[in-house]
Amino acid sequence: MSRSVIPAPVRGAQPRHRPRPAVPALRGAALAGVAALALAGCSSQSAGPTVSGTDIAAAPRAGVKDGGTMRWAVDSVPATLNAYQADADEGSARIAGAVLPAMFRLDDRGAPQRDADYLDAASVVENEPRQVVSYKLNAKARWSDGRAIGADDFSAQWKALSGRNSAYWSARNAGYDRIADVSQGADAHEVKVTFAAPYADWQSLFTPLYPRTVTGTPDAFNEGARSALAAIAGPFTVKSVDRTAGDVTLVRNPLWWGERAKLDHLVLTAVPAAGRAAALTGGKLDVAELDPGALASVRKAEKAKTIAVRRAPGAAYSQLALNGSTGPLADERVRRAVARAVDRQAIADAVLKPLGLPAEPLGNHLVLASQNGYADHSSALGSADAGQVQALLAAAGWQRTAPRAVSGSKAGSPGEARAEGPAEDDASALDPAPAAAPEAGSGAVREPAASPSASPSAAPAKANPDAAAPAIGGTVVEPAGTLRKAGKQLSLRMVLPATSPVLADVGNRIATMLSKIGVRTEIAKVADAGFFHDHVASGDFDLALYSWPGTAYPATDDRPIFAKPLPAPDGSLTVEQNYSRVGTDQIDQLLNRAGSELDPKAARDLTARADSRIWAAAGSVPLFQRPEIVGLRPTVANVGAFGFESPRYQDIGFRK
Numbered sequence: 001m002s003r004s005v006i007p008a009p010v011r012g013a014q015p016r017h018r019p020r021p022a023v024p025a026l027r028g029a030a031l032a033g034v035a036a037l038a039l040a041g042c043s044s045q046s047a048g049p050t051v052s053g054t055d056i057a058a059a060p061r062a063g064v065k066d067g068g069t070m071r072w073a074v075d076s077v078p079a080t081l082n083a084y085q086a087d088a089d090e091g092s093a094r095i096a097g098a099v100l101p102a103m104f105r106l107d108d109r110g111a112p113q114r115d116a117d118y119l120d121a122a123s124v125v126e127n128e129p130r131q132v133v134s135y136k137l138n139a140k141a142r143w144s145d146g147r148a149i150g151a152d153d154f155s156a157q158w159k160a161l162s163g164r165n166s167a168y169w170s171a172r173n174a175g176y177d178r179i180a181d182v183s184q185g186a187d188a189h190e191v192k193v194t195f196a197a198p199y200a201d202w203q204s205l206f207t208p209l210y211p212r213t214v215t216g217t218p219d220a221f222n223e224g225a226r227s228a229l230a231a232i233a234g235p236f237t238v239k240s241v242d243r244t245a246g247d248v249t250l251v252r253n254p255l256w257w258g259e260r261a262k263l264d265h266l267v268l269t270a271v272p273a274a275g276r277a278a279a280l281t282g283g284k285l286d287v288a289e290l291d292p293g294a295l296a297s298v299r300k301a302e303k304a305k306t307i308a309v310r311r312a313p314g315a316a317y318s319q320l321a322l323n324g325s326t327g328p329l330a331d332e333r334v335r336r337a338v339a340r341a342v343d344r345q346a347i348a349d350a351v352l353k354p355l356g357l358p359a360e361p362l363g364n365h366l367v368l369a370s371q372n373g374y375a376d377h378s379s380a381l382g383s384a385d386a387g388q389v390q391a392l393l394a395a396a397g398w399q400r401t402a403p404r405a406v407s408g409s410k411a412g413s414p415g416e417a418r419a420e421g422p423a424e425d426d427a428s429a430l431d432p433a434p435a436a437a438p439e440a441g442s443g444a445v446r447e448p449a450a451s452p453s454a455s456p457s458a459a460p461a462k463a464n465p466d467a468a469a470p471a472i473g474g475t476v477v478e479p480a481g482t483l484r485k486a487g488k489q490l491s492l493r494m495v496l497p498a499t500s501p502v503l504a505d506v507g508n509r510i511a512t513m514l515s516k517i518g519v520r521t522e523i524a525k526v527a528d529a530g531f532f533h534d535h536v537a538s539g540d541f542d543l544a545l546y547s548w549p550g551t552a553y554p555a556t557d558d559r560p561i562f563a564k565p566l567p568a569p570d571g572s573l574t575v576e577q578n579y580s581r582v583g584t585d586q587i588d589q590l591l592n593r594a595g596s597e598l599d600p601k602a603a604r605d606l607t608a609r610a611d612s613r614i615w616a617a618a619g620s621v622p623l624f625q626r627p628e629i630v631g632l633r634p635t636v637a638n639v640g641a642f643g644f645e646s647p648r649y650q651d652i653g654f655r656k
Helices: 090-099 151-161 218-224 273-281 292-303 332-341 344-355 386-395 425-430 501-515 528-536 585-596 600-617
Strands: 069-074 104-106 112-114 119-126 132-137 179-184 190-195 236-242 247-252 265-270 287-289 308-322 399-403 444-446 473-478 481-485 491-497 520-526 543-549 620-632
Touching: 069 090, 090 236, 090 247, 090 265, 112 119, 151 179, 151 190, 273 287, 273 292, 273 620, 292 308, 292 344, 292 620, 308 332, 332 386, 332 501, 332 600, 344 501, 344 620, 386 399, 473 501, 491 501, 491 528, 501 520, 501 543, 520 528, 528 543, 585 600
Parallel strands: 069 265, 069 287, 491 520, 491 543
Antiparallel strands: 104 112, 119 132, 132 190, 179 190, 236 247, 247 265, 287 620, 308 543, 308 620, 399 481, 444 473, 473 520
């Protein structure tokens, strides 16, 4: 149930969308002070999960009363109930989880587990000449129109999502495009799926499963499921979608064959992040994901035990992206030097320690620390030793010059990164201590003058020491001693959304770290609405901070993020979702092999090797697994910070 500032991809049940620029986890969350600016952050490989995956107010079903209405905050009423459309959001996926079949759900470690309400068994029954998967369905599983769930539903969904019929406005076809045939098995309760090529992540498919009345025609798929579903098959059904009132009401499904839902009504209500703490303490909400910056406003209620707060690592991670398509970062040696200069441990300490979560920097792009199989491969990036970093830059032709005086600095002391924006309450919630100043004589910060003619949505030009100011505002962090090549200073442009004081803070702090190796950084604040389309997606940045969700199926879901960009006929690059534009044939080959490897151990080994190569390519630097903070009324049961875990909606309710 992780949520953030800008809509982001949610994997598994939901199609993949854009990444989020939110650096911690949640809307308005604060990434605060980095106390130490030493060149640290590259740890050696270590295996095994190091953090707990969930923090849920667990209760046995016998301890949950029958009945009641639960009010659960969401960002907005979803534009569609079809989770496979491009404009689906987290609300779409949450509704699907409560009202539609799931062949597999994720456990607290992000591993797929068979859902016995729908599946008696599922396995690969043939490998040669083709992979065949048998799904043996629960004979009680029926749609609300009385029809048994069967092969025709599987077949219709395959055809809608395969990508072969462009009339279907689907946002995801991964895996479905590998299917060659779907047919009934030995009886009406067995479905056999034959793949044209081996597919390791077959458990990701048919979750959620829509009825053929939704997927059978393009019109039904594209428009028919926006506000209603022709049939459902879950513990709840959709009673109403009221976009004027801002809520979706789910009611107990009387035809549900599984354990009866505890709640009478589950109401998903749109509440802005800024108003959630007050709504919780005022009794207007029962469950709401909170910004870490809002914790101070519920602390009194938490101490009085009128509100409970649950904390866990979210199913997403924050990263620094390095654009390798142009400019100084096109040289892998410069990227590696910049990546090594980022003190990931200090950032993790600043973000996670104040929340009571393990302060571990993330060492993997493909598997998060709360997942089975996690291992830290950041050592593939190389040592953060200052001498080695300087040697990389020198090998790339960048020579360090003597320190120079910096005029026009508005910082209170050298290197003090001064964030712009609203009051500093959000940042202080994560780190009440002031930002530590860097070593004397380094990292001076100045603010460029505002550009009155610049449009907020205009894409500023590539940064250089004489460049025009960012469209909305920003800061410039100057090193004491500069790096120059052919007379030009090594200067990088970091793009951030304008309204986040959090990202202004983290951007300044990373820029100050870079100033210690001689890199000048211009931090450009741009309109939130154009952050991805106008800057990240178009490649108009050197550095950017945004997040990606975790996944149980990295070989499938992460391949577009790290795929090697390919030249298009018009001379541009086809980057898929690889906004860093850094990739290699070896990474592609390893992920492709992992996606086709039916031996789970061999697939994990291939994924681990791919992650090491991704670190070495230095296109992105994972910072930390984002925190998930959830406020609850104290009587709420079986809800909280789920992390990767799929909610069991029929068990959610209020304690007796």
